[in-house]
Amino acid sequence: MKILKKISFIVIALATLLVPLSMPYKEVEVEAKAQTLRQLKNELAENERELEENKQQQAQTQSQISSSKKRIEQISQEKIQIEKDVADLTDEIEQLNKDIVSMNVEIKDLMSYYQLSNTGESAALEYVFDASTFTDFIYRMAITEQLGEHNSDLIKQYNQTISENEDKKVELANKTEELNDKEKELEEQVKQNQATLTKTLEGAVSIEDEIKNQKKLIDIYENTYKCKLDELLDDCLAGKLPPDTAFYRSVVSGRVSSNYGKRTYKLNGKWTSDFHYGVDMSATHGAKVYSSANGVVAAVFKKQSCGGNMVYINHLVNGKKYTTGYYHLADIKVKVGQTVSSTTVIGHVGGSPKYETWDHCSTGSHNHFTISTGNWGTTYKSYSGFISKQINPRKVVNFPALGKSFTSRDRKY
Template identity: 25%
Template sequence: MKKNTVKLFLAAILFVGIFQLSTVTDVSAKSISDLQKEKSQVNEQHKDVKSDLDKAKDRLNEIKQKQKNTQNEINKLDEKASNTQNQIDKKINELKEKENQINTKQSEIDKLNGEINKLETKISELQAEIKQLKEEIEQLKAEIKEQEASIEKREDLLKNRLQSLQKNGGDIQYLEVILGSKNFGDFINRTVAVNKIMEQDNQILETHIQEKKDLENNKQQVEKNKTKVEENKVQVEKDKETVTAQRDQVASEKKQLESQKASLAAEKTKLDNLFVKLEDQLGMKDTQMAKLDKQEEEAHNHQMSLAEKEENLRSQKAAFDKLIAQQKEEERRKKEEQQSSSNKSNSGNSGSNIEQTSSSSGFIRPSAGYLSSGFGHRSCSGCSSFHPGVDLAQGGIVPIKAAASGIVSRSYYSNSYGHVVFISHIINGQKYTTVYAHMRNRAVSTGQTVSQGQYLGNMGNTGQSFGQHLHFEIHRGGWNASKSNAVNPANFGIR
């Protein structure tokens, strides 16, 4: 009876061991099969992302072609602007030459006007002198007339006196007058009287002679004045002719000057038009340069996007391969433990530490802070229309923790995400990817295994960010550029 009991007990133990081994084998096979399926899905997503990358590369080539075309346009505009600048420089030199010609012409006109003013002054002086000479001539003529009348009267007097002297004997008569004196006193009186008469006769004669000389001088002066008047008249006419000729020359010079000024104004208008044309060309160049800068930025962003996508894809695949390998190793270890301890129950360690979580959803809140922006479509300045995650915001030093255990598929700096960490997870056989963006710093590196709640870094404001916050994403499966796998973190209790 005891032997049968022992046999039954051993058979039961053997049955349980075989059952447990079968169960472990089924579980292991099922788990590995699921992981292989997940890997196949990753490969499919890899193909999708590769397709997106190919499209992005085509877009990059298109942008580069646009850059080339834009650069050609800029080169053409540079050439046009250079030609316009050369025309402007040439026009400026021509304008300077015209201005010099105008200044020279104006100097000639000013010089002629100065000469005309001098001649007009000279003519005025000559005319004044002619007037004065004429007045002197008239005055001399009046004096001559008076002198001639006086001389004529005196000549009559002298003529009568001479006739009287000839008739009465001249000096003998004077002697008889003196000798006929009655006494000495009478003699003296008669002598004085005779002397006075003789002196008077001499004075009359001298006056007559002097007046004749004065008359002759006046007549000569009149002739001189007349000659001077005629000479002045000739000079005045000559100067007037010179003035007229110079005025005609000034008028001609002024006409040429006005023509040159009009030409200068027209050239300045052309120059202004050239400046406007140059400004337009430079404006077009600035527009093209801005366009080129935008294209270069877009090309740079595409290149960065391509590099990020390729690296994220590669790192993500490596992380899940590592998770699958760890899962296989864990299954193998459990199988060995169960085979070596067939008398132990299957209630031991339930799996890898990577799968351990402390919440019913499998995720914990990655940081403190209020929800500043939720998941889904939104409308805001400077942000995309679809928000594939949630934003948690708070000031100061705010630690960021891993929402679940897993492997860091990538830790790097992105132009858009700033300091960012990607973590790959397998929770209850389901693959997830979490993203932690705009961090101040990063405390983990690519390929590192992390536990749920482990410190990743601090909340920040890096990349395309407007204020300190954590941008947190959950993707069911792998992360991709289109964010098609993004799910609302609120579904996992993260609000």
């Protein structure tokens, strides 16, 4: 029991120590690999169509964002207008209430005047009946009553208006609430659309890279290697690449921080498992990254959100075809179609979240090295297409054990 506990502790401790420098790569749709120049040209046409669609999507999302923003602006204007209306209604209610108060005072005054006249006159009536005074009294009483009635009517009207205004205020308050809800909804829409736009833009960047690669490759296959339209690219390229006899590590000094294969590690406080399709060498940021063997640069991708700057190189080593991949580079120093030797610097070590802010699949400076058999003339956008032929780099490149360091490109461990 104690031993079991100890073992599990060691396993967890080891796993924690081996927190990888690179996170899992996103799965991309499997894409057919171009076997011939014609197929590669078809793939290029397909990518150009896709880019066109992507641009349309961008325009559409952009116009959705602007119309949402316009509506939000309208809503805020409407809300300002409602606030003004509410203030007007409140002012009017206040004024009406004041008027009612003063009218009530007026009525009271009138009534007291009437009563005063009544008592005064009645005394006169009793003792000195004077026809003219009596007429005057009747007349005055009638006017007073009329005025009193008129004021009462006005007060009724005013109260009516006040209650209508209160109703309007409630209505406006409801309207404001509706507008607030609509505003929130629109703001959420804008947020989502902006996220979509960012994704679409990123997609466009990688399609544009892919198109550039393909055009360059087509040019090289057509003009440098003189491949025929329906000739297998493998056949066309065989014997034409600078051959080599061995693969070397891509950096001079570093430490193997992650192996090829299934791995378990803690990511954001959660245990995660994935298959790591390469060997990670943690190295100094900005250190030189070399081509692993003689070859021809097959593809470059810039600032990918997962993988950063990436370079792919086709090789012919001991008569066998391979393609190597180098990810999370700080920069790229080679061009598609360029012939490289095993001493050519293809870029520099990147992968630091501090500097390579666009790369969300790396947590520290390192070089992710990956290798597949064949794959000449393929398109690399489909990562899963590439991984179908990937092999454990240790099969052809010598690396020290996991966690161990090295200080040369070729010393055997």
